[in-house]
Amino acid sequence: MKRLAIIGSTGSIGTSALAVVDAHPDRLQVVSLAAGDNAALLAEQVAKYRPLAVAMATEAGAERLRATGVALPGEVRTGSDGLIAVATHPDVDIVLYASSGSVALEAVLAAIEAGKTIALANKEVLVMAGELVTAAARRRQVAILPVDSEHNAIHQCLHGHDGLHVRRLILTASGGPFRGRSAEALDQVTVADALKHPTWQMGRKITIDSATLMNKGLEVIEAHWLFGVRPDQIDVVIHPQSVVHSLVEFVDGSMLAQLGVTDMRLPIQYACSYPDRWAAPVPPLDLTRAATLQFEPPALDLFPCLGLAYRALHAGGDVPCVLNAANEVAVASFLEGRIGFTDIPRVIESTLAAHVPAPADTLMAVRRADAWARAHAAHVAVQSTTRGI
Amino acid sequence: MKRLAIIGSTGSIGTSALAVVDAHPDRLQVVSLAAGDNAALLAEQVAKYRPLAVAMATEAGAERLRATGVALPGEVRTGSDGLIAVATHPDVDIVLYASSGSVALEAVLAAIEAGKTIALANKEVLVMAGELVTAAARRRQVAILPVDSEHNAIHQCLHGHDGLHVRRLILTASGGPFRGRSAEALDQVTVADALKHPTWQMGRKITIDSATLMNKGLEVIEAHWLFGVRPDQIDVVIHPQSVVHSLVEFVDGSMLAQLGVTDMRLPIQYACSYPDRWAAPVPPLDLTRAATLQFEPPALDLFPCLGLAYRALHAGGDVPCVLNAANEVAVASFLEGRIGFTDIPRVIESTLAAHVPAPADTLMAVRRADAWARAHAAHVAVQSTTRGI
Numbered sequence: 001m002k003r004l005a006i007i008g009s010t011g012s013i014g015t016s017a018l019a020v021v022d023a024h025p026d027r028l029q030v031v032s033l034a035a036g037d038n039a040a041l042l043a044e045q046v047a048k049y050r051p052l053a054v055a056m057a058t059e060a061g062a063e064r065l066r067a068t069g070v071a072l073p074g075e076v077r078t079g080s081d082g083l084i085a086v087a088t089h090p091d092v093d094i095v096l097y098a099s100s101g102s103v104a105l106e107a108v109l110a111a112i113e114a115g116k117t118i119a120l121a122n123k124e125v126l127v128m129a130g131e132l133v134t135a136a137a138r139r140r141q142v143a144i145l146p147v148d149s150e151h152n153a154i155h156q157c158l159h160g161h162d163g164l165h166v167r168r169l170i171l172t173a174s175g176g177p178f179r180g181r182s183a184e185a186l187d188q189v190t191v192a193d194a195l196k197h198p199t200w201q202m203g204r205k206i207t208i209d210s211a212t213l214m215n216k217g218l219e220v221i222e223a224h225w226l227f228g229v230r231p232d233q234i235d236v237v238i239h240p241q242s243v244v245h246s247l248v249e250f251v252d253g254s255m256l257a258q259l260g261v262t263d264m265r266l267p268i269q270y271a272c273s274y275p276d277r278w279a280a281p282v283p284p285l286d287l288t289r290a291a292t293l294q295f296e297p298p299a300l301d302l303f304p305c306l307g308l309a310y311r312a313l314h315a316g317g318d319v320p321c322v323l324n325a326a327n328e329v330a331v332a333s334f335l336e337g338r339i340g341f342t343d344i345p346r347v348i349e350s351t352l353a354a355h356v357p358a359p360a361d362t363l364m365a366v367r368r369a370d371a372w373a374r375a376h377a378a379h380v381a382v383q384s385t386t387r388g389i
Numbered sequence: 390m391k392r393l394a395i396i397g398s399t400g401s402i403g404t405s406a407l408a409v410v411d412a413h414p415d416r417l418q419v420v421s422l423a424a425g426d427n428a429a430l431l432a433e434q435v436a437k438y439r440p441l442a443v444a445m446a447t448e449a450g451a452e453r454l455r456a457t458g459v460a461l462p463g464e465v466r467t468g469s470d471g472l473i474a475v476a477t478h479p480d481v482d483i484v485l486y487a488s489s490g491s492v493a494l495e496a497v498l499a500a501i502e503a504g505k506t507i508a509l510a511n512k513e514v515l516v517m518a519g520e521l522v523t524a525a526a527r528r529r530q531v532a533i534l535p536v537d538s539e540h541n542a543i544h545q546c547l548h549g550h551d552g553l554h555v556r557r558l559i560l561t562a563s564g565g566p567f568r569g570r571s572a573e574a575l576d577q578v579t580v581a582d583a584l585k586h587p588t589w590q591m592g593r594k595i596t597i598d599s600a601t602l603m604n605k606g607l608e609v610i611e612a613h614w615l616f617g618v619r620p621d622q623i624d625v626v627i628h629p630q631s632v633v634h635s636l637v638e639f640v641d642g643s644m645l646a647q648l649g650v651t652d653m654r655l656p657i658q659y660a661c662s663y664p665d666r667w668a669a670p671v672p673p674l675d676l677t678r679a680a681t682l683q684f685e686p687p688a689l690d691l692f693p694c695l696g697l698a699y700r701a702l703h704a705g706g707d708v709p710c711v712l713n714a715a716n717e718v719a720v721a722s723f724l725e726g727r728i729g730f731t732d733i734p735r736v737i738e739s740t741l742a743a744h745v746p747a748p749a750d751t752l753m754a755v756r757r758a759d760a761w762a763r764a765h766a767a768h769v770a771v772q773s774t775t776r777g778i
Contacts, residue, residue: 156643160549165666170676237676247648247676252662252669254545254655255676259636259644266643273641277554280641287559287626287636287644293682 002272003031005053005092005116007083007107008099009045010038012203013121013147016264017096018045020272023265023281028272032086036099039064046070053089055082057103083107088114094272096147097122100205101328102370105129109363112136119271121147121264123206123218124328128321129366130225144226145271150219151226152267153245153258158227159275161250168249169229171219172239173298176211179240183302189341191334208331209305212344213298217309218327221320224313231313236306238296243285261285304345308352318360318369319352325373326351326380333381343384351377391661392420394442394481394505396472396496397488398434399427401592402510402536405653406485407434409661412654412670417661421475425488428453435459442478444471446492472496477503483661485536486511489594490717491759494518498752501525508660510536510653512595512607513717517710518755519614533615534660539608540615541656542634542647547616548664550639557638558618560608561628562687565600568629572691578730580723597720598694601733602687606698607716610709613702620702625695627685632674650674693734697741707749707758708741714762715740715769722770732773740766 004021008014014035021028032053035042039061046054047070055077056062062076077085080103087095087107095111096119097104108125111118113136120126126133137144146152150171158166177196178186194211195204202210209215213236220234247257260266263282270277300307305327312323330347333339339347351373360366393410397403403424410417421442424431428450435443436459444466445451451465466474469492476484476496484500485508486493497514500507502525509515515522526533535541539560547555566585567575583600584593591599598604602625609623636646649655652671659666689696694716701712719736722728728736740762749755 156645162664162666167673244646249673250666252655252658252666253649253671253673254659254666254669255648255674256545257633257646257648259646260642266641269641270643275551277551277639277641277643280643282642284556284638284642285644287684288686291684293684295676295680295682297677 001027001029003029003091003093004272005032005034005086005089005095006030007034007087007095007097007104008036009033010035010041011098013096013098013264013268017098017268018049019281020265020269021049024269024278027278031091032089034083034086034099035061037061039068043068043070046072052091053077053086055086057082080106084110087111087116092116094119096268096271097125098147100124100203102128102324105366106363108133109136112140112142115140115142118142118144119147119268120144121268123148123215123222124324126222126225127218127324128370129360129363130221130320131360132363132366134225145274146222146226147264147267147271148219148222149262149264149267150246151222152270154223154227154248156258156270157246157248157256161248163228165250166227166229166233166248167251168233168235169223169227170235170237170247170249170255171216171223172242172244172246173213173216173236174210174242175238175240175298176213178211179238181302186302187340187342191337194334194341204335205328205331208334208344209327211341212305213303214305214309214327214344216298217306218324220306220309221313231310236298238298239294241290241293243290243293259285259287305348308345308348312352315357317357318365319355319357321360321366321369322352322355322373323348325370326377329374329377329381339381339384343381347377347380347384350380390416390418392418392480392482393661394421394423394475394478394484395419396423396476396484396486396493397425398422399424399430400487402485402487402653402657406487406657407438408670409654409658410438413658413667416667420480421478423472423475423488424450426450428457432457432459435461441480442466442475444475446471469495473499476500476505481505483508485657485660486514489513489592491517491713494755495752497522498525501529501531504529504531507531507533508536508657509533510657512537512604512611513713515611515614516607516713517759518749518752519610519709520749521752521755523614534663535611535615536653536656536660537608537611538651538653538656539635540611541659543612543616543637545647545659546635546637546645550637552617554639555616555618555622555637556640557622557624558612558616559624559626559636559638559644560605560612561631561633561635562602562605562625563599563631564627564629564687565602567600568627570691575691576729576731580726583723583730593724594717594720597723597733598716600730601694602692603694603698603716603733605687606695607713609695609698610702620699625687627687628683630679630682632679632682648674648676694737697734697737701741704746706746707754708744708746710749710755710758711741711744711762712737714759715766718763718766718770728770728773732770736766736769736773739769
């Protein structure tokens with residue numbers, strides 16, 4: 001029996017994780033749950049899974065949870081302390097980070113210190129603080145199992161193989177809803193357009209990141225930290241069908257690819273079962289129905305976010321953290337209708353240009369770079385809005 | 390340094406193997422060579438690699454080899470004894486079976502008894518005597534490394550993974566030159582048509598087997614013996630581009646696939662280097678140039694050889710051996726212009742129908758079934774020719 005903490009249990013990944021728990025009641029047990037805002041759903045989950053610890057993002061949320069009248073296991077914790085309490089509960093074996101955004105960073109570091117296995121669906125943590133997090137994991141000999149379908153695919157392809165035999169990692173990208181659009185057409189993109197992802201059902205932030213290709217850029221940075229490869233060993237290929245989830249090229253030119261249906265329950269379950277594999281509650285991929293798989297190079301000129309991410313990774317230090325923070329602000333501004341789709345990379349580039357790179361070897365340095373970049377990007381976004389009027 | 394015997398050094402696989410040796414002179418050394426008929430090329434190879442033992446198929450061939458005047462390492466051995474001498478030379482670590490046909494069977498068993506690693510490009514040996522060969526390899530703890538691109542792909546996909554996690558092996562097939570043809574069109578196929586393979590350059594026998602899909606049928610039988618899976622765990626999918634060389638589906642629905650360029654030097658080198666990997670003398674696959682990969686179910690009604698192979702594998706005992714022998718006779722008859730393309734499965738089916746299944750647990754039983762099937766199939770082929778007139 002593996003005992004699970006889920007950070008972000010009411011979101012898309014969190015609910016999929018609970019579906020995996022439902023499929024394997026003899027193998028997985030929920031110990032603790034943390035939600036952002038959705039007190040009603042967390043109340044249902046508490047009633048069903050009877051966790052030993054729960055947290056909500058804010059005191060207002062905690063109050064709403066208490067108001068549901070559900071039997072709670074004790075105090076409802078909040079904020080970063082709440083996430084840390086949920087992640088480091090002594091009965092927990094694996095912590096699944098299913099929420100997006102940078103708020104989970106301290107809770108990841110705390111769980112590593114507590115010796116928990118980390119199942120990571122959150123992108124920002126490694127992008128902001130890859131050096132800190134992976135160094136801590138090495139020191140404590142804690143495994144970080146990627147849940148993101150691309151890194152999970154690479155983990156599966158690398159399993160059992162010698163790292164010295166790896167020449168290149170190839171991350172596949174669906175290309176998002178705007179693959180093949182002209183620069184002019186991209187200028188006219190609306191929020192509703194950008195939220196229509198062709199192959200994956202995901203949260204709003206990650207769906208926009210997928211449309212700009214920043215999602216893939218963040219994954220390139222994560223791949224560097226997760227698999228210990230150089231930036232020039234990580235490539236991106238557009239694969240609109242999202243059937244091949246990523247590939248590894250070995251020194252002899254042979255490639256291994258992981259394929260599967262586009263259902264996050266698969267990589268979540270893999271991270272929970274590893275190194276075992278369990279029967280999955282999803283139908284297998286029928287290759288003859290997938291029929292045609294296409295591959296093409298990404299249009300770096302039309303989707304500059306991918307190039308910005310490579311630039312940030314090459315620069316190192318706190319630059320990826322700044323990239324990530326500027327992107328979070330830019331995407332939020334776009335979702336609020338305050339800037340256009342093609343303003344997103346402009347806000348990021350302008351923030352990177354104003355930034356003086358520094359090391360990212362302490363939590364404080366990371367948080368400082370993050371705060372500076374958010375403030376700067378917000379300022380740039382407002383200017384961009386003003387210009388737009 | 391790994392020391393190599395090559396059975397069939399002048400053929401397509403054999404010359405590719407020597408190209409791999411040329412690329413890694415510090416890692417591979419040729420100890421012994423056996424050729425079928427091509428004395429002139431073997432003489433060149435002897436002059437270049439200075440093997441410690443050589444063999445030709447026949448005494449006439451040996452005489453031609455001596456007549457070239459090349460400095461020979463001693464007696465030129467012939468026949469099955471010649472293959473055994475080459476395969477079991479005390480300095481040999483790995484024996485590469487690069488010839489097609491059933492003649493190598495005794496030499497495979499002898500090399501296993503001598504504790505050599507087996508690199509197997511020959512299909513017939515496992516189809517005829519899979520039980521005998523794999524039981525001997527288990528007993529002597531000898532590895533059988535498949536060189537065939539499909540089994541090599543599966544070997545790469547399985548490496549490091551628990552066999553209990555495997556749900557299904559999926560062999561890809563190019564579909565051969567006649568994919569999509571009507572039954573009427575298949576009746577009109579000429580030898581020249583059948584020898585035009587769309588993606589692989591191979592010998593004549595295997596090219597015809599590829600056109601009838603018997604090649605894939607033989608591979609299904611081999612996969613059963615190589616990987617210890619049940620017949621119903623082996624599927625075939627048509628993939629005309631031959632970029633995905635085969636796949637493994639795990640119990641959780643996840644699939645791993647091996648991809649690469651269509652160059653036999655890759656799987657040959659993998660078998661020689663395993664468990665290491667060495668830089669290969671071929672350019673890597675560019676997925677964005679491969680561009681489109683298609684998958685479709687095989688047309689079992691139009692290509693009955695595949696179904697016959699599954700039937701033979703299910704029947705077990707000496708039935709696969711009979712299938713293989715009947716196929717060799719039928720293909721030879723077709724290549725000699727004596728029977729039509731669609732007569733090939735008819736000859737095999739008629740031979741299987743007349744056969745009384747028996748165990749294949751001794752070399753004598755295998756050879757007896759093989760001889761009976763050849764005689765019967767030749768008889769059927771002649772009848773078929775007579776009918777044709």
